[in-house]
Amino acid sequence: MKQRIKELVESRITEDGMFETGINGVRLFKVTDAIPCAPAVYEPAIIAILTGKKEAILDGEHYVYDNRQYMCCTVSLPVEAGTPTASPDEPLLGIYISLNTKVMTELAIEMETTSGAIKPPKGSSQPPSMSLANWDDAFSDALLRLLLLGEDKADVDILGDSRLRELYYAVLKGEAGISARTAFGVGNQIARSIEYLSQYIGKNVTIDELAALVGMSRAVFHRKFKQATRMSPIQFMKSMRLNRAAMKIAAGMNVSEAALAVGYVSSSQFSREFKRMYGQSPKQWSQSTALIENIV
Template sequence: MDKPVNLAECDDKDMLDSLCMQMATAIERWTVGKEDSSTAIPSLELFRRESPTQPSNCKIEPSLVIVVQGAKQLLVGNRSYAYDTSHFLINSLDIPGNSQALEASTDKPCLGLVFKLDLRIIAELIAEGSLPPPRERAPDGSSTLGTITPALLEPCNRLLALLDEPDTISVLAPLIEREIHFRLLRTDQAARLWQIASVGSMSHRVARAIDWLRVNYARPLRIEELATYVQMSTSNLHLHFRQLTSMSPLQYQKWLRLHEARSLMLNDRLDAGTAAFQVGYESASQFSREYSRLFGVPPKRDIEELRRQSTLLQS
């Protein structure tokens, strides 16, 4: 294992460069032959891209995304968020988006990590009162970019290093995870985290609406009931839901249904008609049209291609 970086011995740029190099070495080792890798730490995932890519459909969840080599971009609605070794990406809601690698090659792949945020930890840290409330207003949207600091990157490096000491993960990982949340609340994106974690805020209510839709995606959506559930007017729910997700509640439900149907066809080997009805569609032809619109090809062809790609990766 590489020697840990001594933050007292170098300035910020040197610290960041050293930490990124150290983390890139570790991530490259853990991701050989893979694009996306889960780890023994449930909150931590790693990624590797060996060439620039076109935007690909992805599911975003509350997370911190850090690139330690190369550059990536997230597209949400008509907004784009390009990030590299100088900027981190914060996602505060479960929403759809498109991800692409901007700078990557076989010799120097794009490498990084996804750290899943726990909004309960953020709320606890805020409630403790040791952090001053941010002065600036949080920007609109569910995703935002922040400036990487050594203080944030260093605990991420230590969390990554635990993968080489699996017997320590159960004890040390929760401590480091809490520190990462604390460090995030001291970055230039603290306002976004305060907003989403604050009970009663519009962002918190939209998050509750999203949670309800995720559980009840197969049920007919009655927007008045959803608005009552999150204690908002229907007009306010539509307005703030679209501001944060670039979608209406109905469009979000449709996205959930199509992704769940795709999973059922791929993993449970259901046919398109059965999967469509199971996720709440009443018309197989409408399901096929909307599936093709989202994924670019009809259901049967899409699943056949996904299985072909999976077979190639395993060979």
């Protein structure tokens, strides 16, 4: 099945870039240039690699994955991402599938209603919000059926949502299922707090405000947040703001506008924290970084 999926994708991509399939949230991508890891923000998505390798770094932990595993990201996360080994002879080829949080929540709650509450492995903490999962038959079959819709508008309009739902269900039942069901099921407080934070990234959102939003004490919220993201809420907010600013600067926005857009009132504070995180001033960053838009 995986070989058939690869052939389908190769037949639809002739050059580098990110390409729409016509199915809502499903895109194909190809990269033939080595791109070092740079600041990015992962949104809730599945990334399935068919050839080559992809790398993401979350709070110092490296995730390198190829066609043996797919990446499942369940919340918005500040990461560094790149394709350091891509080349014309060994291109990165893959599929990016945005997760519809409403549908994922409906499925996760339905699964809990049917099979009972989530039961993480004994002794484990809440799983991270970014995980790798081996391709299993259910995932491969659902992905193939989704891509076989091709570009026929009638097929996509009539069957697209149901085939996406089938793929989501395969993810929830697979190795990334505990992580996904925790993020989207009944106990999804941390995911909701991150969604709120992402929505108001340019405002001064406090930890107490986030904790109150999900009905937790500050201490419990801090502990659960760090279990889910590997970062404290304060670290997470700073990384998210700086990563979004770095992406805006690399895309051509001037430094002052980028700082204001992510909630910094003081340009000097922004420059200090930016240099501390990336080893370059915002101005140096804008001169040295080439952003390949839409390659995730």
